[in-house]
Amino acid sequence: MLYGAFLQLAGRRCLVVGGGPVAERKITGLLDCRADVTVIAPSLTPPLLKLAEHGTLSWEARPFQAGDAAPYFLIIAATSSRDVNLAVYEEGERHGRLVNVVNDQRFGNFTVPALLRRGPLTVGISTSGAAPVVAKKLREELEAFFGPEIEQFLHLMADARTRILAEVPDGAARTELLRRLANSELLQLLRAGHTAAAHELLERILGGRG
Numbered sequence: 001m002l003y004g005a006f007l008q009l010a011g012r013r014c015l016v017v018g019g020g021p022v023a024e025r026k027i028t029g030l031l032d033c034r035a036d037v038t039v040i041a042p043s044l045t046p047p048l049l050k051l052a053e054h055g056t057l058s059w060e061a062r063p064f065q066a067g068d069a070a071p072y073f074l075i076i077a078a079t080s081s082r083d084v085n086l087a088v089y090e091e092g093e094r095h096g097r098l099v100n101v102v103n104d105q106r107f108g109n110f111t112v113p114a115l116l117r118r119g120p121l122t123v124g125i126s127t128s129g130a131a132p133v134v135a136k137k138l139r140e141e142l143e144a145f146f147g148p149e150i151e152q153f154l155h156l157m158a159d160a161r162t163r164i165l166a167e168v169p170d171g172a173a174r175t176e177l178l179r180r181l182a183n184s185e186l187l188q189l190l191r192a193g194h195t196a197a198a199h200e201l202l203e204r205i206l207g208g209r210g
């Protein structure tokens with residue numbers, strides 16, 4: 001069974017070996033999280049080339065060599081060669097690094113889930129490698145289910161939580177209030193576009209009247 005986790009990668013040195021379409025998808029995800037990305041590959045896709053030219057990532061235009069992986073916090077082996085990816089994995093693993101291998105289930109010590117993002121909400125979907133295409137399909141289905149109102153709802157909940165943490169000293173009462181908000185009609189009201197009614201309901205619940 002795989003352990004689920006979300007990584008804080010801002011400013012962390014991350015290495016991607018390979019510069020094809022799969023590397024491009026993984027690099028985009030790393031840059032979104034403000035990781036410090038280096039790519040080692042003889043060639044890059046046009047979008048990756050542009051990112052290298054702008055200095056958004058560092059590019060070493062050559063094949064992988066022994067010793068390349070050791071300094072990095074997280075490493076993605078994204079070439080189409082199983083031998084190269086295995087060499088990257090073995091070196092990373094030897095140094096206790098996080099290593100993802102994109103074309104062989106037997107290697108690597110983490111996999112990348114399909115991600116649904118809505119503001120502060122992230123839903124990660126893994127099929128434990130059984131069928132990545134199904135992870136993608138489920139992500140697309142959930143995108144239709146979670147509209148922009150979930151983001152509004154979470155911002156509302158975050159503000160309410162800040163107020164509750166400041167104003168309600170009793171731990172059990174705090175949890176009860178937060179549960180009442182989470183289980184209320186707030187999300188449905190936002191989904192229906194009734195923003196003012198949502199705020200009224202929020203204030204009623206916070207005032208102990210909901």
Ligand SMILES: C[C@@]1(CC(=O)O)C2=NC(=C\c3[nH]c(c(CCC(=O)O)c3CC(=O)O)Cc3[nH]c(c(CC(=O)O)c3CCC(=O)O)/C=C3\N/C(=C\2)[C@@H](CCC(=O)O)[C@]3(C)CC(=O)O)/[C@H]1CCC(=O)O
Nearest residue numbers: 102103104105111112113114126127128129131132135136
């Ligand atoms: C979710 C997603 C995240 C991402 O990559 O961002 C992701 N793969 C995605 C798409 C996708 N991947 C593949 C296809 C073509 C259909 C097919 O072949 O099945 C498609 C569909 C497409 O491209 O449309 C081929 C494929 N993938 C892997 C192998 C090797 C193997 O199975 O051994 C092969 C065969 C390669 C070959 O031909 O040799 C392996 C992995 N792919 C994973 C993740 C990890 C397990 C995730 C899980 O547990 O479900 C894991 C183990 C490692 C990893 O990469 O972390 C992303 C969807 C993003 C999105 O759109 O939301």
Ligand SMILES: NC(=O)c1ccc[n+]([C@@H]2O[C@H](COP(=O)([O-])OP(=O)(O)OC[C@H]3O[C@@H](n4cnc5c(N)ncnc54)[C@H](O)[C@@H]3O)[C@@H](O)[C@H]2O)c1
Nearest residue numbers: 018019020021022023040041042043063064079080102103
């Ligand atoms: N995990 C996934 O999500 C997923 C999805 C689809 C495909 N795949 C598999 O991932 C692999 C990569 O797919 P792709 O479409 O990006 O392949 P690709 O062939 O387009 O790209 C491979 C890249 O690796 C580079 N490369 C080759 N040898 C290298 C070396 N010795 N050192 C450094 N870089 C080297 C090439 O220059 C190129 O940039 C394939 O095996 C593919 O079957 C994985």
